[in-house]
Amino acid sequence: QFEAQGLNNFAAYSQSPQDLSDNETDTSTGVGIQLGINQTINSSLNWGASYRSAVSMQEFDSYRGLFAEQGGFDLPSSIQIGAAFKVTPNNEIIFDWQKINYGEVKSIANPINNLMSAPLGADGGAGFGWDDMTIYKLGYQWQRTVQQKIRFGISYTEQPIPSSEVLFNILAPGVQEWHFTTGFSHSFSNKVQLNAMAFYSPAKEVTGANFLAPNQALSIEMEQFGLGVSVVWGI
Numbered sequence: 001q002f003e004a005q006g007l008n009n010f011a012a013y014s015q016s017p018q019d020l021s022d023n024e025t026d027t028s029t030g031v032g033i034q035l036g037i038n039q040t041i042n043s044s045l046n047w048g049a050s051y052r053s054a055v056s057m058q059e060f061d062s063y064r065g066l067f068a069e070q071g072g073f074d075l076p077s078s079i080q081i082g083a084a085f086k087v088t089p090n091n092e093i094i095f096d097w098q099k100i101n102y103g104e105v106k107s108i109a110n111p112i113n114n115l116m117s118a119p120l121g122a123d124g125g126a127g128f129g130w131d132d133m134t135i136y137k138l139g140y141q142w143q144r145t146v147q148q149k150i151r152f153g154i155s156y157t158e159q160p161i162p163s164s165e166v167l168f169n170i171l172a173p174g175v176q177e178w179h180f181t182t183g184f185s186h187s188f189s190n191k192v193q194l195n196a197m198a199f200y201s202p203a204k205e206v207t208g209a210n211f212l213a214p215n216q217a218l219s220i221e222m223e224q225f226g227l228g229v230s231v232v233w234g235i
Contacts, residue, residue, distance in 0.1 A: 001027050002060050002073070004171065013126075015119035016065030023062040030057035030075065047083040054104055067107040068125040076101045076108070082137075094139035102130040102160065112168050112211045128172060129165030133157050147188070151197075153181040163208030166218045173220040176201045191234035200225045 007021035014020045032055030038048040055075035064071035082096035103109045110127035118124035139153040156178055161169050169175075183197030203223035210216040 001025050002063060004063060004066060007066065007171075010066075010120060013115050013120050014065040015121045015125070019061070019063055019065035019071070020120065021066070026060040026062040026071075028058040028060055028073065030055040032056065032075065044086045045083065047081070049081045050079070052078050054101075065121040067121065068110050068127050069106050069123050070121055072105075073107050074105050076104045090143040092141045092143075094137075094141065096135075096137040096139075098135040098137070100133045100135070103132050112165055115211070126168060128168050129162060130160045130174075131158075131162065133160045147186055149185045151181070151183045151185075153179075155179045155181075159204075159206065161206050161220075163206055164211070166206055166208040166220055167211050169206075169220055170218070173206075173222045175204045175206050175220055175222050176224060177204055178202055179224075193232040195228075195230045195232065197228045198226065 003025040011017040034052040036050035040046040054077045059071035078100045080098040084094045111129040114126040135157040137155040181199040201224040205221040207219040
């Protein structure tokens with residue numbers, strides 16, 4: 001789902017100004033392929049890999065004057081490789097490497113300076129200017145008791161938003177680089193399990209010149225935290 005408001009100042013740059021801003025919430029569905037493999041090397045080590053193709057999504061018709069390719073917003077392909085190593089029977093270390101190919105999707109990857117050569121919504125229209133993202137994840141799981149597991153994790157990626165792309169990314173300030181997580185699972189029986197998690201991503205700021213007013217500096221900043229709880233009942 002997507003909805004945008006307050007972007008009418010960009011109407012002069014859009015090929016379809018009535019489909020730029022302040023419209024209804026639009027929805028999109030799509031189709032893609034995901035393949036994976038998981039292999040146990042020995043009692044202490046296993047590894048896995050997965051590939052997800054680009055997901056071809058329906059266009060956001062109500063925003064065909066905003067997103068490149070007439071409202072297109074496909075999901076990029078990605079590849080992930082990981083391994084889990086049991087240091088002891090109760091202690092496990094997990095490492096993942098993931099690559100997300102944002103450059104495949106014009107509405108995500110096209111730079112804002114495309115405003116000078118193509119209108120918003122055109123195939124070459126401006127997007128968010130995101131770079132491809134490589135993510136490194138490290139996790140630790142402790143089997144504290146037969147019933148309880150405790151987990152910790154950390155992930156890092158280089159900044160995907162160049163300073164030249166701050167203006168458009170006010171809409172989606174995904175500037176986070178570090179994430180820290182913790183969680184636990186507790187089995188009350190072979191049918192009932194409680195899971196809880198928490199995450200925190202420190203504040204990160206990206207500053208750059210306003211493309212439409214170069215003497216003006218713009219900054220986007222985000223800090224994230226969250227909690228989650230779930231209960232699983234077996235049948």
